[in-house]
Amino acid sequence: xxxxxxxxxxxxxxxxxxxxxxxxxxxxxxxxxxxxxxxxxxxxxxxxxxxxxxxxxxxxxxxxxxxxxxxxxxxxxxxxxxxxxxxxxxxxxxxxxxxxxxxxxxxxxxxxxxxxxxxxxxxxxxxxxxxxxxxxxxxxx
Amino acid sequence: xxxxxxxxxxxxxxxxxxxxxxxxxxxxxxxxxxxxxxxxxxxxxxxxxxxxxxxxxxxxxxxxxxxxxxxxxxxxxxxxxxxxxxxxxxxxxxxxxxxxxxxxxxxxxxxxxxxxxxxxxxxxxxxxxxxxxxxxxxxxxxxxxxxxxxxxxxxxxxxxxxxxxxxxxxxxxxxxxxxxxxxxxxxxxxxxxxxxxxxxxxxxxxxxxxxxxxxxxxxxxxxxxxxxxxxxxxxxxxxxxxxxxxxxxxxxxxxxxxxxxxxxxxxxxxxxxxxxxxxxxxxxxxxxxxxxxxxxxxxxxxxxxxxxxxxxxxxxxxxxxxxxxxxxxxxxxxxxxxxxxxxxxxxxxxxxxxxxxxxxxxxxxxxxxxxxxxxxxxxxxxxxxxxxxxxxxxxxxxxxxxxxxxxxxxxxxxxxxxxxxxxxxxxxxxxxx
Numbered sequence: 099x100x101x102x103x104x105x106x107x108x109x110x111x112x113x114x115x116x117x118x119x120x121x122x123x124x125x126x127x128x129x130x131x132x133x134x135x136x137x138x139x140x141x142x143x144x145x146x147x148x149x150x151x152x153x154x155x156x157x158x159x160x161x162x163x164x165x166x167x168x169x170x171x172x173x174x175x176x177x178x179x180x181x182x183x184x185x186x187x188x189x190x191x192x193x194x195x196x197x198x199x200x201x202x203x204x205x206x207x208x209x210x211x212x213x214x215x216x217x218x219x220x221x222x223x224x225x226x227x228x229x230x231x232x233x234x235x236x237x238x239x
Numbered sequence: 240x241x242x243x244x245x246x247x248x249x250x251x252x253x254x255x256x257x258x259x260x261x262x263x264x265x266x267x268x269x270x271x272x273x274x275x276x277x278x279x280x281x282x283x284x285x286x287x288x289x290x291x292x293x294x295x296x297x298x299x300x301x302x303x304x305x306x307x308x309x310x311x312x313x314x315x316x317x318x319x320x321x322x323x324x325x326x327x328x329x330x331x332x333x334x335x336x337x338x339x340x341x342x343x344x345x346x347x348x349x350x351x352x353x354x355x356x357x358x359x360x361x362x363x364x365x366x367x368x369x370x371x372x373x374x375x376x377x378x379x380x381x382x383x384x385x386x387x388x389x390x391x392x393x394x395x396x397x398x399x400x401x402x403x404x405x406x407x408x409x410x411x412x413x414x415x416x417x418x419x420x421x422x423x424x425x426x427x428x429x430x431x432x433x434x435x436x437x438x439x440x441x442x443x444x445x446x447x448x449x450x451x452x453x454x455x456x457x458x459x460x461x462x463x464x465x466x467x468x469x470x471x472x473x474x475x476x477x478x479x480x481x482x483x484x485x486x487x488x489x490x491x492x493x494x495x496x497x498x499x500x501x502x503x504x505x506x507x508x509x510x511x512x513x514x515x516x517x518x519x520x521x522x523x524x525x526x527x528x529x530x531x532x533x534x535x536x537x538x539x540x541x542x543x544x545x546x547x548x549x550x551x552x553x554x555x556x557x558x559x560x561x562x563x564x565x566x567x568x569x570x571x572x573x574x575x576x577x578x579x580x581x582x583x584x585x586x587x588x589x590x591x592x593x594x595x596x597x598x599x600x601x602x603x604x605x606x607x608x609x610x611x612x613x614x615x616x617x618x619x620x621x622x623x624x625x626x627x628x629x630x631x632x633x634x635x636x637x638x639x640x641x642x643x644x645x646x647x648x649x650x651x652x653x654x655x656x657x658x659x660x661x662x663x664x665x666x667x668x669x670x671x672x
Contacts, residue, residue: 105621107614109650135623137630139609139648142623163614163651165621196622212622 100168100216101233102150106143107163110136118143118157125156130239131210133199144197146210148237167197168216171231172223176207184209187226193219203239242357242389243350246498247553254497254554259291261526262501266298269532272316274309295501300510300522300535306477307334317341317530326377326476328575338377338476341530345384348479351496352385355485356415358494358553359445359470363390366442367415368407370422371449372398376573377480378449382417385482391415398422401429408441415445419573420453420461424604427464438466447472449481450573451606452561454670460604471560477536478523484558492545492557499527502556503535504544507565515546520565521558539565569665571599571606572643578664581610584640590618590629594655599667606669608645610637613652 108114115134122129122145130146147153150166157164174180181200188195188211197212208231213219224230231239241247249257266286269275279286282299289297312319324340340348361367367386373379373395386393396407398419404426407413418426423446430437437443446467448458458469473493474481483500484493495502504519505512513519521538525531541564545557568577578597585595592613600607612633614626626649633647656663 107619107626107649107651109648109654137623137627139611139646140626140650142621142626144621161651161653163616163619165619167621196624 099233101171101231101236102166103144103146103169103210104150104154104157105165105167106145106157107140108134108143109140110138115143117160118145118162121156121160121162122147122153125152127153127156130236131199131201131208133197135197144199146236148239150237167212170211170213170216170220170223171236172209172211173229173231174207174209176202176205180207181209184211184223184228187223187228188213188219191222193222208239240357240360241553242354247354247358247555249498249554251554255292257498258501258526261498262291262295262524263289265524265526265528265532266534268316268529269534270316272314272532274305274313275316275532275534292501295503295524295535296512298534300537301533302537303336303477303539306336310334311337312339314531314533315339316532322530326480327375328476336477338479339530340479340528343529344479344527344531347499347527348381348482349384349388351479351482351499352381353389354496355472355482356382356385356389356391356447358485358487359447359468360488361386361389361391361415361445365391365414365444366394366411367391367417368394368396368404368411368413370396370398370404370416370418376450377474377476378417381474381480381482382447382449386415401426402433405429405433405435408443409435412442414442415447416443416465416467417447417449419450420448420457421451421572421605423448423461423465424457427460427604430464437464441466443467445470449474451570456670457604473540473542473558473561475538475540477533477538478525479528483523487549487551487553489549489551491549492559494549494553494555495558497555500525502544502558504542507539507541513543515544518543518562537565539568541565567665569597569599569667571608574641574643576608576641580640581637582664584636585610585612585633588629588633588636590615591633591649592652592655594657595664596655597665599665599669601669608643609648610645611648611650611655613655614649616652 106118128148133144135142154164154166172184193213195211200207200209321341322339323342326338328336369383371379443465446461446469448469462469470486473484484495486493501524503522505522507520518541521540521542523536525533541562542558568575585591594613596611598609630647638644
């Protein structure tokens with residue numbers, strides 16, 4: 099099963115981010131990672147949460163623009179070159195990473211990526227022997 | 240020092256007599272234009288009953304909308320063969336409008352411009368570098384022919400190419416320039432880069448700023464930076480262009496040439512005259528235009544008539560700086576923009592809502608325009624790429640419409656005032672003083 103993170107539109111002005119985090123806190127959503135893409139006057143916030151369905155619903159109810167995006171989460175060893183190995187595999191097959199961010203959990207790093215064709219990238223990375231996190235694993239992080 | 244002393248200092252009662260006489264012949268001429276002929280017939284106005292200024296208020300107004308409806312030649316009061324020049328508006332709000340001139344009209348216009356320039360101190364010994372665009376922009380040709388009429392050596396440099404402009408100034412000993420205010424400010428930094436100190440290396444004495452409104456702050460910066468005097472002026476393409484009103488050396492209000500225009504100042508809501516000193520909409524009737532006389536043209540510009548005589552000796556009334564518009568048009572980067580243009584364009588883009596807001600701000604020496612639009616809920620798929628593409632698409636569309644590139648900011652749905660009712664569409668944060 100494919101995992102999702104949520105993507106939220108936000109104007110680039112004070113108070114926008116804490117409006118989002120406030121809604122998520124209210125809905126008892128746990129945030130794993132957050133990434134902001136700044137487009138000048140506005141931006142998009144990607145948030146990895148433990149319950150994307152409910153998070154998205156809560157944000158929409160609060161009047162926000164939110165949607166879910168499919169992701170792949172790769173666990174790599176927390177050492178130099180770990181991330182590079184993943185990207186090299188994708189690049190070799192001309193798979194474009196549309197968005198990505200990472201975070202470190204104890205001894206391992208988790209790389210979250212968005213690609214156009216999740217199924218293709220998943221089998222490619224698994225075939226290369228990389229450890230992909232399941233949907234349940236991601237949400238339980 | 241006067242260009243035409245008798246006319247410029249004509250006692251008010253004689254000026255009124257001249258206006259009466261010219262008004263009668265203007266009305267007679269206007270009746271030859273299909274638009275006015277139809278209108279006078281339809282409204283049952285017998286022109287021979289209009290004896291002069293006291294009856295003027297019985298005549299209907301002419302509006303921009305009327306000019307559009309009469310496009311291109313319904314306002315023509317002479318045979319088309321007699322027309323020697325046509326200026327067209329950009330037509331950005333829909334139908335363009337045109338103003339036609341015969342040879343006499345061009346001569347009168349040039350003479351008025353010469354009168355304005357002479358009043359500010361321009362003399363035949365000067366060198367005038369005209370640094371604005373030519374073409375449909377009436378300011379370029381208006382100043383050009385005015386300067387030549389005055390007998391000034393005129394350099395039709397046109398806009399842009401700052402290095403060459405500076406070289407011309409140095410090589411030809413330019414003393415007068417006509418320039419768009421934002422370009423004048425830009426030139427100041429070019430001077431610095433080129434190591435030219437205007438006060439030391441150039442002979443500039445007067446800058447005429449045109450085409451876009453500017454603050455007193457900008458005027459001061461140009462005066463200090465270039466070492467020149469800047470004279471405020473007023474004109475509009477419907478009244479030929481520049482030369483309608485101009486500051487004299489007293490620099491306290493702009494003399495509006497009443498031998499060429501009947502000046503009315505009306506409350507834009509009641510359309511009744513406002514007392515001297517109070518703000519109202521300027522309504523003008525041409526008195527010496529033959530090809531295309533305009534009767535009671537609503538300029539939509541808000542100003543006030545300054546009471547009392549001017550120490551310079553000229554008897555023609557003075558108007559204050561234009562304070563705004565009685566419609567929602569604004570001017571940015573020399574372009575007249577009506578919010579409805581932006582609205583119509585946004586409505587053709589399904590990914591955005593109808594609500595929008597226009598923010599006008601100073602950005603360094605330039606004016607900047609930001610259009611805020613709401614993203615439609617259904618459109619948002621969560622990716623940056625499509626938002627960016629949408630932003631670029633709107634920017635390109637606006638540029639095609641406005642001829643300059645505004646900033647486009649996407650905002651959350653329902654965060655802007657609703658499109659119904661009297662929502663404030665334009666927030667002008669530009670410095671006024």
